[in-house]
Amino acid sequence: MLDPGSNHSSNKTPKPPFQTDRPYITNLVEILMMMLYQHAKLRKEKKYHDQHIDQIESLCRERALQAFGLNHDHWGVNVQPYSWNSANFAVLAGLLSPGERIMGLDSPSGGHMSHGYYTPGGKKVSGASVFFESFPYKVDPRTGYIDYEKLEEKALDYRPKILICGGSSYPRDWEFPRFRFIADKCGAILMFDMAQISGLVAAKEAPNPFEYCDVVTSTTHKSLRGPRGGIIFYRRGLKGEKQQSINLNHCESNVQYDFEEKINFSVFPSLQGGPHNNHIAALAIALKQAASPEYKVYMRQVKKNAKALASALISRKCKLVTGGTDNHLLLWDLTPLGLTGKVYEKVCEMCHITVNKVAIFSENGVISPGGVRIGSPAMTSRGCLEPDFETMAEFLYRAAQIASGALREHGKLHKEPLKSMYHCKDIAELRNQVEAFASQFAMPAFEI
Numbered sequence: 120m121l122d123p124g125s126n127h128s129s130n131k132t133p134k135p136p137f138q139t140d141r142p143y144i145t146n147l148v149e150i151l152m153m154m155l156y157q158h159a160k161l162r163k164e165k166k167y168h169d170q171h172i173d174q175i176e177s178l179c180r181e182r183a184l185q186a187f188g189l190n191h192d193h194w195g196v197n198v199q200p201y202s203w204n205s206a207n208f209a210v211l212a213g214l215l216s217p218g219e220r221i222m223g224l225d226s227p228s229g230g231h232m233s234h235g236y237y238t239p240g241g242k243k244v245s246g247a248s249v250f251f252e253s254f255p256y257k258v259d260p261r262t263g264y265i266d267y268e269k270l271e272e273k274a275l276d277y278r279p280k281i282l283i284c285g286g287s288s289y290p291r292d293w294e295f296p297r298f299r300f301i302a303d304k305c306g307a308i309l310m311f312d313m314a315q316i317s318g319l320v321a322a323k324e325a326p327n328p329f330e331y332c333d334v335v336t337s338t339t340h341k342s343l344r345g346p347r348g349g350i351i352f353y354r355r356g357l358k359g360e361k362q363q364s365i366n367l368n369h370c371e372s373n374v375q376y377d378f379e380e381k382i383n384f385s386v387f388p389s390l391q392g393g394p395h396n397n398h399i400a401a402l403a404i405a406l407k408q409a410a411s412p413e414y415k416v417y418m419r420q421v422k423k424n425a426k427a428l429a430s431a432l433i434s435r436k437c438k439l440v441t442g443g444t445d446n447h448l449l450l451w452d453l454t455p456l457g458l459t460g461k462v463y464e465k466v467c468e469m470c471h472i473t474v475n476k477v478a479i480f481s482e483n484g485v486i487s488p489g490g491v492r493i494g495s496p497a498m499t500s501r502g503c504l505e506p507d508f509e510t511m512a513e514f515l516y517r518a519a520q521i522a523s524g525a526l527r528e529h530g531k532l533h534k535e536p537l538k539s540m541y542h543c544k545d546i547a548e549l550r551n552q553v554e555a556f557a558s559q560f561a562m563p564a565f566e567i
């Protein structure tokens with residue numbers, strides 16, 4: 120299976136080192152056994168915490184701060200959220216009252232549904248939109264970049280309590296100073312969802328959100344390459360202690376941030392039960408890896424590979440939203456080929472290539488399901504370099520040619536004609552080429 124597209128989102132977690140730096144924990148099995156034992160023991164003794172479990176969690180928190188270069192005096196972290204979605208909701212529920220206002224990037228513009236998305240028909244899709252009032256900002260349909268001027272205008276009218284930046288399929292860097300400026304102007308807390316790019320942030324291959332934001336959340340299983348779960352970083356300590364160059368509007372002396380207690384209480388006991396200690400132990404291992412020099416090399420390669428893939432597609436006259444990428448993913452607008460993301464995704468799947476359909480905000484402002492997002496982390500984890508991504512571009516382009524040919528032949532690609540394509544000669548040929556190519560690369564953690 121060739122999966123350039125599967126991270127945007129999920130990744131290939133490398134073989135764990137099977138040891139932490141605590142002498143009594145020598146391998147993962149031992150960690151899990153210990154947890155089962157402790158969990159049972161705690162239940163019996165009606166205790167919530169235990170010294171070993173606490174040690175693992177505080178080690179995990181320490182490593183989280185280290186991985187992102189944060190100082191304990193200024194930042195706190197909660198490593199318990201079961202997923203990013205619950206991390207996000209815990210922040211909103213902890214810092215806002217029901218019905219208060221949030222603003223996030225619209226889902227068809229590349230934002231994540233959990234940032235308060237509701238459909239054009241008004242259906243509230245995520246908990247964030249059900250329990251809070253939300254109003255989206257968008258990308259400029261002509262350029263694909265966030266329209267910061269409109270965002271500022273809207274934010275000043277709407278005055279959200281929390282302004283959310285971050286998204287699922289935005290291929291460009293986030294302009295944090297601009298977000299900070301807007302948040303300050305309307306008195307909002309600035310929150311960044313770095314789920315997609317947390318690996319790039321840890322490796323200093325993306326602008327640093329911690330310099331500007333108040334709260335930063337993430338999944339732990341995307342570019343960070345850890346177990347499935349969520350994490351929340353929040354500012355703590357004295358307000359007004361931040362770098363002088365940043366003009367935050369809450370600089371009263373001797374006033375402390377009050378995020379820590381509210382967010383921690385919101386995660387537990389408000390929204391979650393006991394922590395998933397197995398996840399926290401695995402996250403501690405991933406965070407140690409994320410702070411290593413090898414991980415930085417990996418993330419640098421992720422970026423180089425995404426750029427190589429983008430250039431190779433552009434040289435084949437493919438249309439990429441914003442004309443390229445600053446990070447690990449690219450958005451391919453398939454509308455000039457007459458294809459929808461859904462059909463192309465299916466055709467790619469038949470060729471054993473994983474891509475992910477997304478909406479594209481087209482130049483005339485219409486939202487069309489005509490795109491796919493393709494990311495480089497997963498295949499980079501398998502050891503692929505720039506020339507390999509150029510080969511992948513050729514496979515992706517060939518799949519698009521096959522799909523457009525079939526579309527011309529059938530008029531529309533409904534379920535049956537699509538299904539029957541699996542056995543056609545062109546698809547079978549491409550599938551074999553993809554298999555032969557992908558088999559050259561190791562699958563992390565599956566080496567024998």
Ligand SMILES: Cc1ncc(COP(=O)(O)O)c(C=O)c1O
Pocket residue numbers: 128202203204205231233285286287288312313314315338348349
């Ligand atoms: C930007 C962003 N935030 C949050 C999530 C959701 O994470 P989880 O599945 O852990 O709730 C995603 C998933 O794709 C995402 O892209």
